[in-house]
Amino acid sequence: MTKLEDLELCFVTGKGGTGKTTVAAALARYLAGLGKRVLLCEVDAKGEVALVFEASEVGFTPKEVAPSIWAMTMDTESSLKEYLKIYLKVPVTGPLSPLAKAFDFVATAAPGVKEILTVGKVCFEVRQRTYDVVVVDAPATGHIIGQLAAPQAINELVKVGLIRSQTEWMLEILSDRSRTGVVVVTTPEEMPVAETIELAGRLSDETTVALQAVVVNRVLPGRFTRREEEAFSALTSDAAAVRLRSALGREVREVLEGAALAVELRHNRSAHLADLRERLDPSLPIVLLPYLFTGMMGIAGTTELADALAAELTR
């Protein structure tokens, strides 16, 4: 396993709703804090990267959104234009109609090409070495395999030509586990854990890219110990509730019920976390990030998670 801070290309993926973008941003911030120049690339251009850095709109051209962090959103049409310009000296300014049509073909009819334009662009940035590391806010678990496997697929389809030699250097970068890795973000819940286990298997079976770490996001404080649970039941018993009410002079039932829900969630999530640990390769680092109850997004939330990430990685 390569240390996360030594990677040159890091794909951050995970089931939808696990906080993938926030974790990718926190990772970028952590790496920038180590003195690296970081390119953060949002593949599903939802504009979330701009939100977490409280920046105005981010586009295909990288823009410095925080010290040493440049952000960009993937746009396959721009990627194609850049590609044609660099490799074929085809000057493309503005939307040329035949090219736009060609792009329709690329995107609609042979969607594998869309994937290759995405992976190709990030590999290209790694090769250019303008940045020390490229962090990719990659598609969710359902789509990441198709994307990472695209160079191999194209490589099998196309036997000669420029693309062929290019997929070869892409594969070289992607397959080099000392440079490239995948980080899977999950939460300690049943479905995300199940998907993470499945994805770990598929990454090794269907792609050449190495899984480097699993980040468990939104971890609640640990479950009560057995003794604490007993004490909690005793405190929430009818008799105790009546005594609490008379001591405080206030109704306590709602609070006790709410607290019971919290305790149950903590209990549940701990069980799923234990399950995750048990089913993953024991040598794989598992990084835990706390639940931010304030629902903080933006710079404050990203910073808090980056600090938590730093604490976990340097532990």
Next chain:
Amino acid sequence: MNPGGELPAGLEGLLCSKKVLVTCGPGGVGKTTTAAALAAQVARRHDVSVLVLTIDPAKRLADALGLEGIGNDERQVDPAMLGDQARGRLFAAMLDTKQSWDALVRTHAKDQATAAQILSNPLYQNITGRFVQSHDYIAMERLFELHESGRYDLIVVDTPPTRNALDFLDAPERLADFFSSRLLRWLIAPYRSRVFNLASKPFTQVADRILGAQFLADIAEFFFALQSMYDGFVARAKAVQALLRSDAVSFCVVSSLEMTPAREAEFFATELTARGLDLGAIVFNKVLPASLRDREALLTAQLLGERAAELAPVAEVDPQLAARVLREAARSFIDFAALAQAEERARRAFRAHCDLVVAAPYFGDDVADVEGLLRLGGVLLDGTEEPTAGPSMPD
């Protein structure tokens, strides 16, 4: 589906007045489970045949519905599992993209030889097997086919959990556009004439430098064969579009009230309406109970935490331990109260989008059996904006 008589209120009423309900929304919010739960409960309450068509069910849910390893076929869920009182029938099916594409090619190809040529083309195999967007088209295609079959009074269909999930709505149109595009004619022109006179076309020339002649030949062959199915595809795509816009179909956005999914769900709601589609309902899953938003309760929690040491003796256990647990419990309540407040703010943003908003509470763990589906479905069909059934409490 129309069971006759007066329509029930709420989500149940919506389902009783439609033939198809499409659930869409961000990933990780229980969209598939919601689709299955609604279908199961409608089938229990009404004398109708209901099909739930899912894209990628979690293994336990697939097992619960008896879907494991059955590919594209529809299966009836064991009637006994719906309970003694069940009046209708529940069916479930999964979407197998590759199988569906193959079937489509066989239907529309002009003869068996053309079908065989397409099916064995390497480009075809890659597009259908590996790449994501081919799901979009085929999901709508299959929905159309099942609807047309007339076998079901109601079909509840789940959609892929992506930001671009609405692509599936455009997929038939895009495919039709592509078939009639000039680009396609360029691509297949060399194939049609059987002469690869590449120099004659600048586009082909560029494409050849990038992709190589063999790949181009594969592309040309593929689309040449595919073009013979043009009429069939385009007519079908139009019919699918017409169905989605018809009165028979309604859409339901499913989300949780966490900040990121909620924002995405709002995007879905806006887009659906902008596309002239019927946004019939919004379902929120895993909603925290309203009691967590009570100001008095929050104050009580703060007092419990502050005076934990003094209050600890009410329980007949080690007072130090009791004090610690009480402080923890109070802190947990305060933490979750903050979450519940954030949820409420997120929910308010949806009021403008749709009149019918239904919330389901946290149900401890994920739903993974028919009993759990019926329970969730019951809550949703009768549901209101606040979650109606309290979450399960530990004993």
